[in-house]
Amino acid sequence: EAGVAQSPRYKIIEKRQSVAFWCNPISGHATLYWYQQILGQGPKLLIQFQNNGVVDDSQLPKDRFSAERLKGVDSTLKIQPAKLEDSAVYLCASAILDSSEQYFGPGTRLTVT
């Protein structure tokens, strides 16, 4: 079975620019998560989707971050405008409905200069 796909793998931007990340979950997984992982820390949940609806976005900085999951499959996470502190790895994970075991993609490493 194909795993969670993410692109790009690496991105370098200047502060105040915008950036978008893409995630394709495992086929049939209804739940999709975006995490932010700062160097030396564990992943922090940004947003959780169930199909195309948002379940939890309480830790998403909504003034600059947005995410969507149109049609309940692929998802994009956008940052606009980026700040230096947004430098991190952005991980996408998916899970089957009602399961807390998550499958992670390889992540996108974002560097904001």
Next chain:
Amino acid sequence: SQQGEEDPQALSIQEGENATMNCSYKTSINNLQWYRQNSGRGLVHLILIRSNEREKHSGRLRVTLDTSKKSSSLLITASRAADTASYFCATAWNRNTGKLIFGQGTTLQVKP
């Protein structure tokens, strides 16, 4: 804030030795999971232990859970160089939402 606190932050052992990592958490949980992350890669699920379980095994992995102390431990026996990675515990409050809160992780180095 993150739920889990892991101890130690870093661990260095020789191949063949056992590695033990500990995780403490603050609130009631439905289950606790351990994940491994190799450098520059995504996380890989290792094992899940439910709140009504005390011990679970998977290959060379042994996980214990003490809900009275709000703590868990991961034991890797007969470690290999390939076990070098960061290990994270993650707690789930509610099985249905699937939301996980991750700890800070333990970085394990296994020297050949």
